[in-house]
Amino acid sequence: MLYPTHQSESVTQICLFRWAKFMEGQYPELELMYHIPNEGKRSRSAGARMKQEGLKPGVPDVCLPVPRSDYHGLYIEMKVDRNKPTENQKHWLGALKRQGYFTAVCYGWEAASKVILQYLGGRP
Template sequence: MNLANMKRSETTEQISLFNWARANEAFIPELRLLHHVPNEGKRTNGAVLKAAGLKTGVPDLSLPVPRGGFHGLYIEMKFGSGKTTKAQEEFMALLRQQGYKTAVAYGAEQAREIIRHYLARAAGFDLVNCEEAVKMFDYCEGVAVDWAPCEKCEFYKANREKGE
């Protein structure tokens, strides 16, 4: 999808985020689970959707990956001067009570930072290192820093074993 001709909005920021996630899911496999909860907009079949379980206030993005004592991550996307609604604040509070991490992101870059921080595999390890690591023939060559936990990285181990 060409975003160049689209006016920037919450939707284009979300598309940009998912383009990033798809481009990196081979090296950060948890990104395969990131998904959008289509809960916004006006619909002609709104009553049917509500009867089928549509709920007001559910955050836009869900990443069902446990990390750092949380069961998963929910992100509400906003753009520009957008504000969370009372229903969104209440739903996120309920999610936090159940052990989920919640966040509000104003744009794709902020959402990426939230996800990178949430999925970090070790203290002080920024997933941007995995994104920027040298990759040849779809194999990660590892991260060129001493403290990177590549030996613990499932993707790195699997690819190293394939290459040996």
């Protein structure tokens, strides 16, 4: 496994969404892909408010709500360097998989783009 070390997770996701925008001509459904902003440092009060609004730790970073093959949609947890999924992230990935979603952990935007193309091609 290659672990990109030159980019932060934020930069990696920016690259992924730039790639997706470029690929929308070939795959219009990429317009529906979105980032779930669960990470980040917040004040105690902002964190409490966001939890009341429905924020849940461990939800994957990226969602493509487009059915393919036997799956309802795709969720991707983005990682950089040698970071591993947390226990909350593992829980969410497993729970979503049991509900009929394809899930993946991707190290770098290039890996995520390959998973997305395979998914959209019906070969996850």
